[in-house]
Amino acid sequence: MRLRAVEMGxxxxxxxxxxxxxxxxxxxxxxxxxGAVQKRLAxxxxxIALDLRNHGGSPHAAAMxxxxxxxxxxxxxxxxxxLPAMLVGHSMGGKVAMAAALEAPAQVARLVVADIAPVAYPxxxxxxxxxxxxxxxxxxxxxxQADTALAGAVAEPGVRGFLLQNLRLGPQPAWRIGLAExxxxxxxxxxxxxxxxxxxxxxxxxxxxxxSDYILPEHRPAIRALFPAARFVTLKQAGxxxxxxxxxxxxxxxxAMRAA
Numbered sequence: 001m002r003l004r005a006v007e008m009g010x011x012x013x014x015x016x017x018x019x020x021x022x023x024x025x026x027x028x029x030x031x032x033x034x035g036a037v038q039k040r041l042a043x044x045x046x047x048i049a050l051d052l053r054n055h056g057g058s059p060h061a062a063a064m065x066x067x068x069x070x071x072x073x074x075x076x077x078x079x080x081x082x083l084p085a086m087l088v089g090h091s092m093g094g095k096v097a098m099a100a101a102l103e104a105p106a107q108v109a110r111l112v113v114a115d116i117a118p119v120a121y122p123x124x125x126x127x128x129x130x131x132x133x134x135x136x137x138x139x140x141x142x143x144x145q146a147d148t149a150l151a152g153a154v155a156e157p158g159v160r161g162f163l164l165q166n167l168r169l170g171p172q173p174a175w176r177i178g179l180a181e182x183x184x185x186x187x188x189x190x191x192x193x194x195x196x197x198x199x200x201x202x203x204x205x206x207x208x209x210x211x212s213d214y215i216l217p218e219h220r221p222a223i224r225a226l227f228p229a230a231r232f233v234t235l236k237q238a239g240x241x242x243x244x245x246x247x248x249x250x251x252x253x254x255x256a257m258r259a260a
Contacts, residue, residue, distance in 0.1 A: 008076040009057030011049045014042030019109045020082040021258060023049040024073065026091030027125065027189060028163055028177065030056030037243050040251055044258070048082060052096060054178030061178070064185035066192070070099035074107060086110040086258060090243065091214070092189060102198040102226060111204040111227070112257055114242050114250075115212050117219035118226055120191045127153050129183045132163060137173040200227050205257050209245065210236035 011031045021041055023034045031049035041047045051058040053072055061068075073096060077083050084107045089097030094116035101108040131153035135146050146167055150160045166177045182189070204227040208215035215232075223230050233253055238245035 007059065008053070008072050009051035010076065010080065011038070012046070012080075013038055014045050014047045016045040018045040018258075020046040020048055020077075020085045021254070022073070022077060022082065022085045022087050023047070024052065024087065024089035024093030024096050025049070025055065026093050027182070028055070028128070028166060029090075029093075030165075032056065034243065037247055037251060037254075041254065041258075044255065046082070048077070048080065048085075050076060052093060054181045056176070060181055062181055062184070064181065065188050066095050066099035067103070067195075069096045070103050073097075073100050074104055077107075083107045084109040086112070088112040088114065088254060089116075090114040091116050091240065095192065098200075098226070099195075101200040101202070101204070102195055105200045105202060108200065108202060110257055110260070111200065111202060112207060112254060113204070114207045115209050115214045115240050117206070117215050117223055118192050118194065119219055119222055121214075123186065123190055125190075126186050128159075128163060129179070129186060132166075132175070133179055133183060135167075137175075139171055139173070141169060141173045143167070143169060194226065198226060201229060203257070203260060204230045205253070206230055206232050207242060207250070207253055208232065208234045209238040209240055209242050210234050211239040211245075214240055 023038060025033050031051045034049045038047050038049050052069055053061045077085055086109050087097040094113040097111060098113060098118055101111045131150050135149045146164055147160050154160045166175055168174050168176055206215060206223060235242055235246045235249045243250045
């Protein structure tokens with residue numbers, strides 16, 4: 001079955017004959033989140049960061065199941081002449097990368113999954129969505145006012161800053177992301193459906209944050225059932241946002257996997 005894909009926003013850096021390395025961000029993120037990491041990776045080859053649907057510069061769409069988002073990635077990379085590729089996905093982007101590898105294993109040369117597992121997670125982020133949707137987007141809204149409006153539901157200033165990157169201020173403030181679409185799709189985003197009989201036999205690396213609980217020992221059987229060649233590494237000083245908390249460690253892991 002051919003899924004209807006959306007044309008994704010893409011940021012390309014670097015060049016070379018070695019397989020492209022593709023970066024997929026997490027929920028509420030964008031390709032720009034990988035800016036510094038991508039720049040360093042591009043020194044050694046072609047690197048592409050993609051905006052997933054309802055994020056960044058990509059179109060808004062009602063469906064956010066992982067099969068649809070994997071189709072976006074595979075069709076966009078095919079159009080860019082970037083297959084087979086090494087896929088690197090963080091959080092929600094890691095689930096998209098896993099879905100793409102399971103759907104088209106021959107097109108995924110290597111797989112790196114950053115701090116997520118192929119399992120369903122509890123609804124821990126729905127409060128963020130509700131708080132964002134509750135901000136009154138009136139003319140003249142300032143970032144400080146939006147930050148104050150979020151503070152009751154989002155205690156950490158850094159997380160509020162991350163979320164507010166998606167807010168476009170001006171005469172008529174608006175969310176860049178498809179917030180309504182994301183809100184409706186949260187049960188699907190939190191979940192995971194394994195395609196029947198699917199398996200990815202290629203090289204796969206699961207990178208956990210030592211200060212995060214997104215990849216736990218009890219997740220390993222589910223991971224190995226789908227990715228029998230999976231290996232595991234932990235960045236001890238990182239939380240869930242590995243590339244922000246320990247960019248040097250994250251880069252070292254990616255470069256080693258790229259060279260393997």
